[in-house]
Amino acid sequence: MRKPDHVFDRLMEWRRLSEWAEITDPDIRLGVISGRRRQGKTYLLRALVEARGGFYFAASESTTAVSLREFAESLAEHIGAPAPPALNDWDHALRYMYEVIPDGLIVIDEFPYLVKASPALPSQLQRALDPGGWAHRGSTAQLLLCGSAMSVMGGLLAGNAPLRGRASLEMIIRPFDYRTAAGFWGITDPRLAVLVHAVVGGTPAYRRSFVQKDVPRSFDDFDDWVRRTALNPDMPISREARMLPTEEIAIREPGLYNAVLAAVAAGNTTRGAIAGHIGRKETELAHPLQVLADAGLIAREADPFHARRSAFRITEPLITFYEVVVRRHWSMIEEGYGDIVWRRAQDAFLAHVVGPHFEALCRRYARAHGLEFLGGLPAEVGAGVVSDPANRTQIEVDVVVLASGLPGERRKILSLGEAKWNRRMGVGHLERLRRARDLLTAKGYDTSDTVLACYSGGGFDDELHAAQEREPVHLADLEILYGIR
Numbered sequence: 071m072r073k074p075d076h077v078f079d080r081l082m083e084w085r086r087l088s089e090w091a092e093i094t095d096p097d098i099r100l101g102v103i104s105g106r107r108r109q110g111k112t113y114l115l116r117a118l119v120e121a122r123g124g125f126y127f128a129a130s131e132s133t134t135a136v137s138l139r140e141f142a143e144s145l146a147e148h149i150g151a152p153a154p155p156a157l158n159d160w161d162h163a164l165r166y167m168y169e170v171i172p173d174g175l176i177v178i179d180e181f182p183y184l185v186k187a188s189p190a191l192p193s194q195l196q197r198a199l200d201p202g203g204w205a206h207r208g209s210t211a212q213l214l215l216c217g218s219a220m221s222v223m224g225g226l227l228a229g230n231a232p233l234r235g236r237a238s239l240e241m242i243i244r245p246f247d248y249r250t251a252a253g254f255w256g257i258t259d260p261r262l263a264v265l266v267h268a269v270v271g272g273t274p275a276y277r278r279s280f281v282q283k284d285v286p287r288s289f290d291d292f293d294d295w296v297r298r299t300a301l302n303p304d305m306p307i308s309r310e311a312r313m314l315p316t317e318e319i320a321i322r323e324p325g326l327y328n329a330v331l332a333a334v335a336a337g338n339t340t341r342g343a344i345a346g347h348i349g350r351k352e353t354e355l356a357h358p359l360q361v362l363a364d365a366g367l368i369a370r371e372a373d374p375f376h377a378r379r380s381a382f383r384i385t386e387p388l389i390t391f392y393e394v395v396v397r398r399h400w401s402m403i404e405e406g407y408g409d410i411v412w413r414r415a416q417d418a419f420l421a422h423v424v425g426p427h428f429e430a431l432c433r434r435y436a437r438a439h440g441l442e443f444l445g446g447l448p449a450e451v452g453a454g455v456v457s458d459p460a461n462r463t464q465i466e467v468d469v470v471v472l473a474s475g476l477p478g479e480r481r482k483i484l485s486l487g488e489a490k491w492n493r494r495m496g497v498g499h500l501e502r503l504r505r506a507r508d509l510l511t512a513k514g515y516d517t518s519d520t521v522l523a524c525y526s527g528g529g530f531d532d533e534l535h536a537a538q539e540r541e542p543v544h545l546a547d548l549e550i551l552y553g554i555r
């Protein structure tokens with residue numbers, strides 16, 4: 071099955087889906103696709119149904135009676151029946167569906183809406199899929215359930231849920247990776263690509279209607295592009311970050327969730343710091359942090375050197391941008407003073423948006439491409455803190471890469487790296503990394519093959535280039551990060 075040209079990238083997803091869709095084993099009948107809104111699930115599945123043949127139904131948020139009627143109408147239209155059947159309940163609907171769709175693919179999109187109105191649907195589906203159920207009386211069709219409500223989709227196959235163990239395909243459609251996103255936006259200047267990715271991330275929908283397809287023409291056009299899009303109250307993208315949390319999760323206390331996101335965006339990465347920032351007890355934060363993580367809006371990243379220390383980070387760049395640049399100045403932006411807001415936000419944008427974003431991007435590079443410049447497969451990548459008691463200080467290492475640990479062996483550090491977005495890096499940075507390496511050696515880590523890495527958006531001085539001749543040093547500029555060179 072050939073992937074249509076209008077579907078950008080998604081090569082791996084397409085391969086797995088199209089192979090799965092061709093299977094005709096009676097035990098392999100159910101797949102589950104999830105992922106945050108606007109990542110291209112529907113886009114991909116519609117293309118797949120077109121290529122494979124089959125039935126696509128998108129549920130809407132409604133009552134069971136209305137959904138059943140819509141389902142019946144869609145099926146009737148699909149098979150060319152003169153009138154839609156009267157379907158009494160979902161059990162009846164499933165029976166009818168498998169009767170009239172003998173093969174190919176069946177996609178039920180926005181499945182969580184149906185479950186919300188009819189909580190028994192998953193167990194009715196389970197019975198249909200069990201041996202002797204509706205799915206096995208003459209049909210070989212493969213069923214894909216799709217949805218954005220991560221809590222529902224995750225719960226579908228979890229614990230003692232009826233469909234647990236039934237799905238033979240589980241796939242999450244994620245935002246485009248930073249390199250893919252640059253390609254999708256048609257941006258070839260990596261400096262511009264980093265900035266645009268720091269604002270809109272890798273969500274495909276954000277390059278279409280959300281910005282009216284406005285793409286910055288060049289690096290010099292970036293400021294104006296921000297004013298034309300993210301700081302333009304007429305553009306949907308300017309309101310998106312505010313809607314995201316409430317769209318992704320059924321939030322009862324939006325104020326608390328917003329405060330948590332604002333705290334993390336402001337650089338509070340531990341639970342204690344977040345609690346202090348918003349004036350709540352740490353214990354009260356366990357639930358909202360978990361919910362935000364399940365929804366894919368924040369992630370908890372472990373410090374590779376401290377099993378119990380971890381950092382919370384916002385995974386959706388648009389939210390960080392909103393919290394740092396937009397939120398407190400929204401009324402000014404709405405009145406059309408986006409240019410003033412933007413001019414005054416420059417320092418904050420650099421320090422709290424691009425800086426941390428660049429570090430995360432370098433970690434992503436090390437994870438995905440580390441094998442190309444390191445002496446082993448990266449098993450764990452994170453930011454780590456090394457305490458330096460002699461100097462009464464702590465060394466923060468932006469990009470730590472560890473090999474997988476074997477029991478009883480010293481843990482091997484593949485790389486220690488520092489990332490700087492807008493500064494030319496020199497041997498001083500290297501010296502700091504050497505110090506961290508020596509401290510870690512003393513702590514019992516295997517640093518015999520550790521590559522010291524400098525990631526820079528502002529280049530490297532001659533001395534640093536020369537250091538490469540003497541010891542294992544990796545200098546990654548933007549072209550290397552983007553695989554251009």
Ligand SMILES: Nc1ncnc2c1ncn2[C@@H]1O[C@H](COP(=O)(O)OP(=O)(O)O)[C@@H](O)[C@H]1O
Pocket residue numbers: 076077078079080105106107108109110111112113114218274275276278
């Ligand atoms: N792989 C892709 N190639 C091109 N455009 C895409 C791709 N994925 C998503 N899009 C764009 O993003 C929009 C939103 O995608 P959609 O499938 O509706 O997201 P979801 O179903 O995950 O909420 C699409 O209408 C399309 O314009």
Ligand SMILES: [Mg+2]
Pocket residue numbers: 108111112113179
């Ligand atoms: Mg969709």
